Amino acid sequence: MVGGMQERLCELESLTRDYARYSRSAGGLASVLGGVFCLSSYLLGGLLPLTPLLRIGLVALPLVWLLARWSMVHRYYQRLGHVEEQEGTAEHRTHRLCVGVTLVVAALQTVSALMHGVQPSPGVTAYLALVWLLVLAGWRWLRSPLDFVVGVFLFCQAALLCVGRVYPVIGTSAALDALPMELLALLFPLAALLMVARGMADHRRFLQLRERLLRLRNAVAGES
Amino acid sequence: MNAPSRIGEVMALDRLVHEPARLLILAVLANAKEVEFRFLEQVSGLSKGNLSSHMSKLEAGGLVEVKKSFRGKRPLTELRITAAGRKALADYRQSLAMVMRELPTPGVVAKRK
Numbered sequence: 001m002v003g004g005m006q007e008r009l010c011e012l013e014s015l016t017r018d019y020a021r022y023s024r025s026a027g028g029l030a031s032v033l034g035g036v037f038c039l040s041s042y043l044l045g046g047l048l049p050l051t052p053l054l055r056i057g058l059v060a061l062p063l064v065w066l067l068a069r070w071s072m073v074h075r076y077y078q079r080l081g082h083v084e085e086q087e088g089t090a091e092h093r094t095h096r097l098c099v100g101v102t103l104v105v106a107a108l109q110t111v112s113a114l115m116h117g118v119q120p121s122p123g124v125t126a127y128l129a130l131v132w133l134l135v136l137a138g139w140r141w142l143r144s145p146l147d148f149v150v151g152v153f154l155f156c157q158a159a160l161l162c163v164g165r166v167y168p169v170i171g172t173s174a175a176l177d178a179l180p181m182e183l184l185a186l187l188f189p190l191a192a193l194l195m196v197a198r199g200m201a202d203h204r205r206f207l208q209l210r211e212r213l214l215r216l217r218n219a220v221a222g223e224s
Numbered sequence: 225m226n227a228p229s230r231i232g233e234v235m236a237l238d239r240l241v242h243e244p245a246r247l248l249i250l251a252v253l254a255n256a257k258e259v260e261f262r263f264l265e266q267v268s269g270l271s272k273g274n275l276s277s278h279m280s281k282l283e284a285g286g287l288v289e290v291k292k293s294f295r296g297k298r299p300l301t302e303l304r305i306t307a308a309g310r311k312a313l314a315d316y317r318q319s320l321a322m323v324m325r326e327l328p329t330p331g332v333v334a335k336r337k
Contacts, residue, residue: 005244009251012267016255019263081263082302083256213267220269 015216018209020085021202022077024143028206029076030069031147031199037061038150038192041157042185046169055161059126062154066141077206080213087143098148099139106131126162130155146195153188240285241316245270246278250313253288253305261301279303287312 022028041058048054074082087095109131118124134155142151153167160166167185168178241247248268253259265275282288287309291302305313 005247009248012248013251013255015267016252016259020256078263080266081260082258083260083263084258086255086257216267217269220267 011212011216015209015212016083017085018205019078019080019213020083022073022206023083024085024087025091026077026202026205027069027144027147027195027199028072028203029199030065030072031195031202033068033199034065034147034150034154035192035194035196035199037065038153038195039189041154042167042189042192043169045157045161045166046172050161050164050166059130059158059161062130062137062151062158065151065154066137069141091143094145095143095148098142098145099135102135102138102152106135123163127159130159130162134159146191146198149188149191150195153191238312238316238319240281240287241312243278245274246282247313247316249275249278249282249303250287250305250309253303254310254313258291258302258304261303264303282309285312 142148168182170182170186289304293300
């Protein structure tokens with residue numbers, strides 16, 4: 001009897017840990033969506049002429065992604081009730097460091113705009129608002145390193161679009177001094193591809209988890 | 225180990241944790257930062273009333289924290305294990321493992337008789 005209880009407890013513990021991952025470190029289809037959004041923003045922003053409609057669409061992408069992510073967690077991955085994943089000390093420190101960096105960058109951007117006497121315009125205001133929104137999004141929602149990289153790109157691309165600029169796509173500029181920025185920007189679509197792959201793997205794991213949950217609930221229902 | 229000390233170990237098991245439903249609740253809470261009541265209800269198979277009663281006992285013993293709020297118009301109950309709860313669970317597991325190790329197998333007892 002004790003053996004059976006022990007086995008059930010172990011399964012329940014493992015199931016809780018796996019289920020809790022979908023609150024923080026595993027995004028599943030939301031990660032796939034984030035990766036696709038990141039690739040779209042990089043390619044469409046860099047290759048197509050920036051019509052007002054395209055600009056609005058690309059500026060809205062980070063917010064649409066965060067909303068879709070929140071919705072998927074609550075309505076699909078954790079529909080049995082919210083379970084918050086435990087955070088290790090190393091993960092906690094990394095997250096604080098990343099948020100700290102975005103906070104410093106946002107503060108520097110704001111101070112720089114004030115010191116250089118940049119004329120307040122809707123574009124500049126939207127730029128600064130998005131830079132500060134990134135700090136909030138990073139602190140609250142972008143918990144894993146890949147989420148953070150992709151989120152930073154989506155927000156920064158949106159902020160740049162507000163002032164009529166974009167991250168350059170590699171090979172699109174003949175100027176040699178554009179190459180460092182093009183190479184730096186290339187990191188983002190690579191991270192997006194990794195994120196799509198990870199999201200699909202997480203989703204497959206979730207389908208197995210759902211089966212385990214169903215078996216457990218049937219067993220529990222059979223007992224009572 | 226002699227019989228009286230074995231009995232002593234069994235008696236020393238934390239009764240608050242030893243009850244199967246409460247043990248199950250603590251095992252779930254120990255593997256997450258925060259757990260919604262609804263999830264515990266689904267995986268434990270306990271009724272709302274039964275679960276609430278066990279939660280109250282664990283809260284009174286200082287092993288869990290209960291946070292009540294609202295999500296929109298719906299009441300939301302979230303639970304988390306305290307440091308004392310983690311320690312109690314770890315101590316209980318250790319004690320139980322010790323008792324199980326010392327427990328004679330039925331065949332061995334029969335031969336001795």
